[in-house]
Amino acid sequence: MNTKENPTSSQQIELSPEETPVSVYDLTVAYHRKPVIWDVSFEIPPGKLVGIVGPNGAGKSTLIKAIMGLIPKASGRVQIFGKPYQKNRHRVGYVPQRESVDWDFPVDALDVVTMGLYKEIGWCLPVRKKHRARAMEALERVGIADYAHRQISQLSGGQQQRTFLARALVQNADLYLMDEPFAAVDAATEKAIVQILQEMKQAGKTALVIHHDLQTVPEYFDYVILLNMRVIDHGLTEDVFTPENLQKTYGGRLTLLEEATETMRRREQSL
Amino acid sequence: MRPFVLVLLFAMFWPECMIFAASDHSEVQSQSSITDRRIDIPEWNDWKRVFLLEDYNTRIVVFGTTLLGMAAGMIGSFALLRKRALMGDALSHATLPGIAIAFIIATGLGLDGKALPVLLVGAAVSGLLGVATILLIRNMTRLKEDAALGIVLSVFFGAGIALLGIVQQMKTGHAAGLESFIYGKTASMVASDAWLIGCAGLSCMLISILLNKELTLLCFDEGFSVSRGFPVVLLDMTLMGLVVVVTIIGLQAVGLILMISLLVIPPLAARFWTEKIVNMTMVAIILGALSGMIGSAMSAIFPNLPSGAMIVLVATAMFLFSMIFGIPRGILIRKLRRYELNRKVNRQHLLRGLYEFLEARGRLKEKQSSESTFVPLSKLLQMRSWSPAKLKKIVKRAQQEQLVVTLQEDQIRLTKAGLLEATRIVREHRLWELYLITYADVAPSKVDQDADAIEHVLEPEVIAELESLLVQQSTEGVLQSPHTIEIHQEEIKARHSSRRRST
Numbered sequence: 001m002n003t004k005e006n007p008t009s010s011q012q013i014e015l016s017p018e019e020t021p022v023s024v025y026d027l028t029v030a031y032h033r034k035p036v037i038w039d040v041s042f043e044i045p046p047g048k049l050v051g052i053v054g055p056n057g058a059g060k061s062t063l064i065k066a067i068m069g070l071i072p073k074a075s076g077r078v079q080i081f082g083k084p085y086q087k088n089r090h091r092v093g094y095v096p097q098r099e100s101v102d103w104d105f106p107v108d109a110l111d112v113v114t115m116g117l118y119k120e121i122g123w124c125l126p127v128r129k130k131h132r133a134r135a136m137e138a139l140e141r142v143g144i145a146d147y148a149h150r151q152i153s154q155l156s157g158g159q160q161q162r163t164f165l166a167r168a169l170v171q172n173a174d175l176y177l178m179d180e181p182f183a184a185v186d187a188a189t190e191k192a193i194v195q196i197l198q199e200m201k202q203a204g205k206t207a208l209v210i211h212h213d214l215q216t217v218p219e220y221f222d223y224v225i226l227l228n229m230r231v232i233d234h235g236l237t238e239d240v241f242t243p244e245n246l247q248k249t250y251g252g253r254l255t256l257l258e259e260a261t262e263t264m265r266r267r268e269q270s271l
Numbered sequence: 272m273r274p275f276v277l278v279l280l281f282a283m284f285w286p287e288c289m290i291f292a293a294s295d296h297s298e299v300q301s302q303s304s305i306t307d308r309r310i311d312i313p314e315w316n317d318w319k320r321v322f323l324l325e326d327y328n329t330r331i332v333v334f335g336t337t338l339l340g341m342a343a344g345m346i347g348s349f350a351l352l353r354k355r356a357l358m359g360d361a362l363s364h365a366t367l368p369g370i371a372i373a374f375i376i377a378t379g380l381g382l383d384g385k386a387l388p389v390l391l392v393g394a395a396v397s398g399l400l401g402v403a404t405i406l407l408i409r410n411m412t413r414l415k416e417d418a419a420l421g422i423v424l425s426v427f428f429g430a431g432i433a434l435l436g437i438v439q440q441m442k443t444g445h446a447a448g449l450e451s452f453i454y455g456k457t458a459s460m461v462a463s464d465a466w467l468i469g470c471a472g473l474s475c476m477l478i479s480i481l482l483n484k485e486l487t488l489l490c491f492d493e494g495f496s497v498s499r500g501f502p503v504v505l506l507d508m509t510l511m512g513l514v515v516v517v518t519i520i521g522l523q524a525v526g527l528i529l530m531i532s533l534l535v536i537p538p539l540a541a542r543f544w545t546e547k548i549v550n551m552t553m554v555a556i557i558l559g560a561l562s563g564m565i566g567s568a569m570s571a572i573f574p575n576l577p578s579g580a581m582i583v584l585v586a587t588a589m590f591l592f593s594m595i596f597g598i599p600r601g602i603l604i605r606k607l608r609r610y611e612l613n614r615k616v617n618r619q620h621l622l623r624g625l626y627e628f629l630e631a632r633g634r635l636k637e638k639q640s641s642e643s644t645f646v647p648l649s650k651l652l653q654m655r656s657w658s659p660a661k662l663k664k665i666v667k668r669a670q671q672e673q674l675v676v677t678l679q680e681d682q683i684r685l686t687k688a689g690l691l692e693a694t695r696i697v698r699e700h701r702l703w704e705l706y707l708i709t710y711a712d713v714a715p716s717k718v719d720q721d722a723d724a725i726e727h728v729l730e731p732e733v734i735a736e737l738e739s740l741l742v743q744q745s746t747e748g749v750l751q752s753p754h755t756i757e758i759h760q761e762e763i764k765a766r767h768s769s770r771r772r773s774t
Contacts, residue, residue: 151546
């Protein structure tokens with residue numbers, strides 16, 4: 001795992017670094033001397049929907065945050081389209097966890113989406129009509145334009161999640177990093193998010209999505225990273241998402257294992 | 272409960288001052304120390320002089336404190352939303368030793384030790400030192416920020432008091448008046464001070480207007496802000512710097528103990544009136560300005576009362592008013608909404624009860640005038656845990672809305688409009704129930720949204736799906752309840768018991 005040459009990606013068509021949305025080499029992150037992720041290395045191909053799967057505390061959020069430099073790396077290197085994140089930041093859209101903010105904040109949904117444009121608008125300049133129009137378009141895309149002027153605590157959980165998604169969409173990025181967008185959302189929101197992910201894929205964009213529902217992994221993602229402090233395996237879903245790998249990721253936890261076996265059985269039946 | 276406590280505190284402050292003043296009457300009049308709280312009842316002319324700003328000095332003081340209040344309201348909004356309000360409190364307490372040391376150094380150098388700029392520089396230095404100590408304690412040890420705040424606040428303030436004691440003993444220069452920084456005293460403000468305060472306040476406001484976008488994003492979602500490449504640490508320091516400046520320039524008028532309230536109270540009061548950050552800042556600016564203006568004018572009328580207390584009391588009065596009467600977040604409007612919700616729920620229960628009563632007996636389709644559509648109140652009482660008096664009230668209200676008609680012997684029936692409304696309510700209720708069952712995992716977050724119109728909350732596809740489910744279960748086109756209706760069971764029970772009795 002420590003070698004820079006990656007076994008899985010070398011089997012595929014070689015990509016130039018500029019075409020690789022995310023490449024992570026030997027990434028280690030520690031909180032208070034305790035490592036959270038160890039020697040994580042992977043590359044993801046462009047235009048794929050990538051699921052990051054692993055048990056609680058496996059370091060999924062940490063990985064995403066470390067990719068964006070939100071938390072310091074103990075060691076390792078991360079490249080976004082062949083450059084450090086700081087150089088290619090404008091090509092990355094981030095959808096944080098819904099719980100990460102105080103929803104009682106005095107702003108409405110449209111304001112939140114407009115925040116995705118603040119960097120583009122530039123320092124000290126006001127938000128203009130065209131920016132609000134673009135934010136409105138993004139809200140329409142996620143299907144909650146009717147709630148644009150609601151204070152954000154009056155939105156349902158699914159609508160809040162969609163607001164965050166719209167804030168990332170409005171940037172028109174090439175790579176999207178999403179931290180549990182499917183956590184505690186209603187069926188309609190889940191459907192809407194999946195549809196948007198598909199649209200992204202068709203437009204040649206890449207999404208790196210933390211996901212916790214093993215049942216839907218084969219359905220939603222073409223590519224999977226199995227993470228439990230270190231990368232267990234990564235690659236195309238049909239190659240990597242196997243019961244053996246899941247057992248390695250989740251350990252001998254019975255319920256999860258059963259769940260996974262069940263998923264795999266159903267997949268085989270459908271094939 | 273809380274408002275009453277605050278009112279009580281508010282009321283208590285006044286008589287106490289009066290009592291204090293009365294007992295102090297025999298003291299030497301020339302003493303201008305903070306302990307002299309003698310109050311003369313001002314004459315009409317004094318009021319006129321102050322409120323028409325006839326005095327040059329009053330004008331200056333009111334002008335300065337108004338700008339101070341505006342700046343504090345604006346910067347306070349951001350500090351509050353960034354959850355840094357207590358940091359401002361620690362900071363203002365930590366300025367005291369700096370004031371004393373600046374005085375000692377300045378008099379030692381033969382300068383005017385009581386020149387405002389000199390003292391404020393000292394205050395700023397030791398205030399920043401205090402904040403740095405807090406951050407240092409927080410980052411180096413495992414102590415939480417509140418503990419660090421507590422330590423720094425009290426230690427610096429204690430050191431300041433001790434230094435002030437030393438300063439009083441000094442032979443060089445008379446230190447009297449330095450204590451006014453503790454409680455605030457506008458009387459010692461001169462034109463140049465007011466200009467300094469005004470200009471600094473305006474600059475703070477200008478900076479936060481320019482950085483409005485960036486500060487808003489920082490306060491709302493720090494992680495996203497970092498991911499977009501905003502220099503969060505720098506922005507945080509800028510915000511802290513603005514808080515420092517506002518605190519420092521407020522020391523003379525408001526005093527270091529009460530300065531935090533001018534930063535916190537106007538934005539908090541403003542929050543009751545709006546859900547938009549821009550409006551909140553605007554209202555906070557206005558409330559801050561009014562507090563500064565009225566408070567300093569009052570202290571010009573009562574020169575022996577600390578102006579800080581005056582300003583804070585004015586701000587608090589506005590806060591109380593906002594908390595009670597604010598729309599859309601005040602107490603009254605929320606109570607009113609709750610009351611209306613309860614009324615609505617009761618009305619719906621009544622209509623649903625009537626509908627289900629008729630439905631269970633198959634009398635829904637019968638003519639409105641026929642006697643079989645009458646429902647005795649006693650049956651309704653059995654269905655809900657209403658007291659007879661409460662039910663009477665609910666029925667009376669429904670009658671006023673022309674949804675039901677009361678007949679003799681405690682019998683009521685639905686009007687045409689009532690039946691329509693009841694049908695709608697029952698349909699929606701059953702859709703909700705079905706939704707709860709079908710989407711049990713996510714439903715609670717949606718159902719509590721207080722929307723009686725299901726189509727405003729759920730997506731059309733979901734409703735269509737639920738409706739088809741309901742229709743599947745029913746045969747006659749009437750939407751059936753997904754669980755057996757209670758009356759139904761009651762009747763079965765009743766039939767059982769009567770059968771048992773007959774056998």
